[in-house]
Each structure stands twice: as structure tokens, then as C-alpha cells.
Amino acid sequence: MESRPSVREVSERIDTLLDELTERAPPAVMERTEELLRCVMSLYGAGLEQVLNLAGETTSRVLADDHLVGNLLVLHDLHPDDVDTRVQAALETVRPYLGSHAGGVSLSDVDPEGVVHLRLEGSCDGCPSSSITVQNAIEEAILAVAPDVMAVETEGMVEAQPSPTLLQIEPFTPHGEAGSSDQAGGWAHLELDVSPRTAARIEVAGEEILVANLDGNLVAYLDGCPRCLVAHLSDGGLERDVLTCRCGGAYDLRLAGRGVAGEFHLTPLPLLPERGAWKVALPGGARA
Secondary structure, eight states: OOOOOOHHHHHHHHHHHHHHHHHHSOHHHHHHHHHHHHHHHHHHHHHHHHHHHHHHHHHHHHHHHSHHHHHHHHHTTOOSSOHHHHHHHHHHHHGGGTOOTTOSEEEEEEOTTSEEEEEEOSTTTTOOSOHHHHHHHHHHHHHHHOTTOOEEEEESOOOOOOOTTSOOOOOOOOTTSTTOOTTSOEEEEEOOOOOTTOEEEEEETTEEEEEEEETTEEEEEESOOTTTSSSOGGGSEEETTEEEOTTSOEEEGGGTTEETTSSOBOOEEOEEEETTEEEEEEOSSOOO
16 A cells, blocks of 8 residues: 655655755745745645544544644644653653663653753664664654654664574565665554554564564564464464463563573564554565
8 A cells, every 4th residue: 555645745845846946946936935935835834734623632632632633733833742751751762672671771861952962871782673773663653643852862873782693683675765665674664453462463564473462562573483484473362461381481572572581582573553554674574
């Protein structure tokens, strides 16, 4: 299913077109063009504000939580949550696979230029995710809810130590960009219906992944056990946050798949909500 461009992508396209017009059109035409855009933006902004006033607090909250409508509310400075609140909510979606008891990543501040400053607090220690994957996942999550953010800067990003027993997530390129394909890694879109406190095997873009619902918090991993190398983890048992393979290997799904015995580690996959569905970052060649 082809996804529609995001508000940020449309805004960037508008800026590009305006730059092209500035180079080619006479100054008087550009003045009229910019005035026209301001009038259109003002009209739509006033309409959105009136919709919120008529909708009431409960419905306005639902509208603000919608990906597309929420981004438009941000664009017109009508969103009920400030940028700090929206960034904190985005960080909650990436914490499950960062591998730290404290969540791993914290917000330092958002400066006046719109740059988000984060601190990664040792969350990659022992985690098989590459720092490029972590960085991309964090940025994707933040920009999805905060199109007013100009950039994301993360301190404390470190590479995981290589290990022959771990399946590594390779750096990926989002779908639709050069060099990406469903089979070669990247973001893949999917719809999920996983009941609370259960785990399910999902096939997406040629990969078998495990998706677990930890009391409403969805996490994803490659569906393979690094201890026995043959079993599907989705065939194992989930108790609290620990998934136990048929071979006896046990992994804490809330802490990035850390082995309970400390010997092995699952391969977590960034899983983010998008327009009422989900997208997952697939590895570039690693198979469960």
C-alpha cells in the first residue's frame, strides 16, 4: 500500500518550489505568491481552530493523537501538547529495544532553533542494535509527532561489541529510497493485531519476526533463538515479560531481548506506529 507523503515532506516540497520560483519569477510575482500562501494557511488554520472549539476537549484529544491531523495542528500552532511533551511521548515508543533498565535515552532540551538534544545513557551496552539503527529509529519516532523539530542530536551513541553469537541489525535505508527493497532491509509497513500478554509470528517482506504485546506496548524481534539456532521463539511461552524458547533459553522482551542467564541476546527490531498502522525496520540480510 502506497503511503501518502507526510506533512514534513509536503512542507519541504513547498519550500523547494518557492526557492525555484524565487530564482525564476519576477519579484512582484513572488510577493503575490507568498501573500497567496499566507492567506491559504491563515484560512485553513482558522478552520482547524474552529473545528477544535466545536469538537470539545475529548474529541480534540483524539484529533491531536491522529498522525496527519496532529501534524497539521502542529503546523498551525494548535496542538494541545508542546514540543517537549511530544518528544517525550516519541521516546517512549523506542525505549523497549534500547536495552537499558532506565529506558536508555533522555531528553536534555529542545533549543530555540528547534534542535532536540538527547542523551543515550549506556543503552547500547550489550545490545545488538547498531548505533545507526538506533539513531534512525529515534529520529523517525520524533519527527513523526514533531514536524516542527529541525534536527535531532544524540550524545552517548556507541557501537555494540561484535559477537559471533549475535544476529546483527545492519544499517538500513528507508523504503522508497535508493538501494532499498523489501528483501534487502529497510522500513516495512504492516498491520498488527496481537492480544495483550501474547506473542505472534509475523511474516513481512520475506522475514519472520516475533511481535509481543506487553500490556499495550508492542515490541518486535527476529523470530529465532540464538541459543539453539533452530527454534521459532514465537512457539515458546511468554510469562510476564520473559519469553522462553523450547530449548530453555529465556529472554526479557522489555529489556531489548537480554538473555535472562546473560549468555545470549535477541535481535530487536525498531517498531513504530504510523498512520494507524505500524512499520518495522528489517535487517539488511540477517535471517532468523
